[in-house]
Amino acid sequence: MSTAPPSIAAVVVNYNTTDDLRACVTALADSGVQSIDVLDNCSTDLAAVDTLRTMTRVPGVDFRAHFSDVNLGFGGGINRLADGVGDVDYLWIVNPDVVVTPHSAKVLVSNMREGGFDLASPVIETGEPGMSEVWFAGGNLHVAQGLSEHILTPPASATQPATFLTGAALCVSMSAWRDLGGFRDEFFLYWEDADLVLRAAGLGYTAAVVSAVTVWHRVGASGEHGGKSENYYYFMNRNRLILCGAGGRRLDVLLGHGWRFTLRLLASALREQRGKRRKLFRSLRGIFDGLRYRDERVTP
Numbered sequence: 001m002s003t004a005p006p007s008i009a010a011v012v013v014n015y016n017t018t019d020d021l022r023a024c025v026t027a028l029a030d031s032g033v034q035s036i037d038v039l040d041n042c043s044t045d046l047a048a049v050d051t052l053r054t055m056t057r058v059p060g061v062d063f064r065a066h067f068s069d070v071n072l073g074f075g076g077g078i079n080r081l082a083d084g085v086g087d088v089d090y091l092w093i094v095n096p097d098v099v100v101t102p103h104s105a106k107v108l109v110s111n112m113r114e115g116g117f118d119l120a121s122p123v124i125e126t127g128e129p130g131m132s133e134v135w136f137a138g139g140n141l142h143v144a145q146g147l148s149e150h151i152l153t154p155p156a157s158a159t160q161p162a163t164f165l166t167g168a169a170l171c172v173s174m175s176a177w178r179d180l181g182g183f184r185d186e187f188f189l190y191w192e193d194a195d196l197v198l199r200a201a202g203l204g205y206t207a208a209v210v211s212a213v214t215v216w217h218r219v220g221a222s223g224e225h226g227g228k229s230e231n232y233y234y235f236m237n238r239n240r241l242i243l244c245g246a247g248g249r250r251l252d253v254l255l256g257h258g259w260r261f262t263l264r265l266l267a268s269a270l271r272e273q274r275g276k277r278r279k280l281f282r283s284l285r286g287i288f289d290g291l292r293y294r295d296e297r298v299t300p
Contacts, residue, residue: 006109007088008034008088008091009037009091010092010094010105011036011037011082011085012025012036012039012081013041014041014043014052015048016043016044016048018045018048021038021048021055022051023099024094024098024099025055026058027102028061028092028100029058029061031102031106032103033061033092034061035085036062036063037084038063038064038065039067039068039080040052041071041074041077042071049067053065064084066080066081074167074183074189075183075185075188075192076188078182079185082182090174091174092105092170092171093172095168098124098168098169098215098217100122100169100213101213107212107213108210111159112173112208112210114158115158117161117206117208118200119170119172119173119176119208120159120170120209121136121162121165121166121170121171122209123137123210123211123213124166124216125214126216134152134153136151136168137151137152137209138150138160138209139163141164141198143198143244144257145253145258146241146243148164148194155211158212160208160209160211163197163201165193165197167193169215170193172196179205180200180203182196184196187239188239189231190235190239191236191239191240191243227272227273227274227279228268228272230282231282233269235286236265237284237286238287240258241253245290245291254287266284
């Protein structure tokens with residue numbers, strides 16, 4: 001008696017991405033997924049909304065476009081899409097500026113099942129065609145320092161365990177996703193992927209990087225031109241303290257074991273070519289809100 005292949009649903013949250021979105025969806029249709037759901041997360045760029053509105057049909061897969069009249073954040077947007085994918089085996093979370101390779105979903109899930117992993121990421125490259133470099137080939141979460149580390153050397157083995165996986169092309173078994181309750185949408189943006197993997201480990205789920213699959217990612221496509229956005233600085237600082245400083249460790253993450261990364265984030269804001277004062281202020285506001293967080297949503 002033959003066993004049916006696992007079903008895979010791809011979900012994409014789009015915010016102000018135009019040129020890359022169509023390439024993302026076209027590539028996903030050839031990756032082995034059975035469905036693709038895209039949510040426009042209240043883009044301020046009307047071209048991004050129009051791009052999705054014109055994508056009414058994608059050959060070979062069930063395609064659905066969704067539109068939100070409020071920005072739900074990355075985690076909240078993914079949660080909304082995941083709630084509607086139906087009875088599938090795996091959820092592939094893909095950024096709109098990621099281009100996957102043919103059959104990559106099938107290969108990714110096959111390696112996950114063979115290795116017994118519940119969460120996985122492919123190797124991720126970035127850069128111009130012909131000049132790409134590895135952006136993510138595994139990761140470690142250093143909670144005491146409040147630091148998520150990207151490993152840049154692809155593993156020699158087919159799968160390599162990891163304590164941190166980026167959400168740029170994260171595949172999760174639906175059983176694990178449901179047990180975890182999805183992303184914590186109060187994070188809104190950044191660190192929700194680290195939080196998911198950390199909570200998964202607490203429930204006995206395992207995470208890995210699959211070296212047999214490589215995808216391409218235009219890093220920062222939904223940020224500002226010429227630098228990182230003010231929201232990057234706010235949520236990167238805030239959510240770092242919420243996640244890694246839980247249990248009364250926030251001051252230690254900020255000024256103790258994690259002081260180097262604290263300074264690095266503040267210095268990065270001051271090196272911005274545009275809006276450095278506003279970005280420094282947003283960094284400091286993020287730190288303040290992270291320190292005072294009491295398990296309720298903080299409006300940015």
